Amino acid sequence: MxxxxxxxxxxxxxxxxxxxxxxxxxxxxxxxxxxxxxxxxxxTYHLDFRSISKCDFDIFCQRYLPRITDRIISITLSDDKETPDAINSFLSYGITFYHLISLQSIKIFHLHSTILLNRLMTECHQLPYLTHLNFIDCCFKNEHQSISTQLNNLWMLPKLISCHMDIDFHGQIYIIHPLMISTSIQSLSIESYCYGWKQLNHLLHQTPSLRHLHILLRDDSEDEQSLLFTSTSLVTLKISAYESPITLTNLLKSAPNLPCHTNRFKTVS
The missing domain is CATH 1.20.1280 (Monooxygenase)
Structure with missing residues (x-):
């Protein structure tokens, strides 16, 4: 046969x-x-452009990509050493993210361009089925406040379920402090941002359906106040601690019976 x-x-x-x-x-x-x-x-097509040769990448984007834009479910792009400038190259073929009308998942690795990030974040709001958004090992040297504002606006995405933000601001600390309430986000990971007790409660209040959370914690003067732990939906909690004994104590006292929880405490120096 x-x-x-x-x-x-x-x-x-x-x-x-x-x-x-x-x-x-x-x-x-x-x-x-x-x-x-x-x-x-x-x-359906799941596009992963990591570890692909420049020749194969160009051929695929020129010949095939325009014919399947309505059937792309997920896309992964990386600007690492193996595929430098791949994200900008992808967009240079005249395909914008909001042309990918069926897109549900975006993974971005090693992005360093603020311009590209702002463009991507803007176009995300034109994707009606986007449920998963991941930024991994991304780093930005400037326009930190603009990026922080864009990240806060992710809570406006109506279908977003899972979001991972591994973004470094070259030592600057910016807290994701959403103004909108998202009832869709269930899984959230925020790295390179340190939350105090008050900021954590605000984040949980704005994300009432949250089930899985990974964050960094810290202490500040306001954390010494007696604030209640507001989330009742969490089932998994992963914490990286930055000199935050008061916040950790408050958290453990407020949620002693967190079901199905995995607490991993790490002191970050």
Whole structure:
């Protein structure tokens, strides 16, 4: 039995195990049947442009990307040493994120451009199905307040369920302090920001459906006040502590029976 004799349904199942780039490279223009499978019958694409050659990246974006923009479910881009300037290159082909009308998940690694971040954050508000947004190992040297404002506005995204913010401001500390209430966010990870007891309670108040939280904690003078722990929905809590015995004590006293919890305390120096 040859590969081409397999039923379409079986071929589509096999396609699920291959990357979109490999699918296009292996089967596009092989014959009309495979072209139809790729661009008509194959319903969803998950694009991961990490560890891809510049040549393959350019070919895919030029030849195939415009034909599948309405079926891209997730996209991962990285500006690391292996794929430098990949995010800007992706956008240079005339494709904006809000053209990806079915997009549900975005992962961004090693972004350092404030301009690109602001553009991405603006376009996120045009994505009606976006549920997962992750910034990993990103670092910015300037316009910290502008970026912080954009991150606060993520609470306005109506479908957002999970958000991971691993963003460094070169030693500057900016706290995510959302003004809007999000009833959709259930999983939240904020690194490089240190929360006091009062700020933590505000964050929980603005995120009432939150079930999984990872944050950094610190003490300040206001933390010595007797404030109540406001969340009743949390099931997983991961904490990195920065010289915060008072905040940790208050937290543990206020939530001694946190169900299914995993508390990992680390002193950050």
């Amino acid at each position: 040859s590969f081409e004799t397999l039923a379409n349904e079986l071929l589509l199942d096999i396609f699920e195990y291959l990357s979109a780039v490999d699918l296009a490279r292996a089967f596009h223009q092989l014959n009309n049947r495979f072209n139809n499978l790729l661009f008509i019958h194959y319903k």
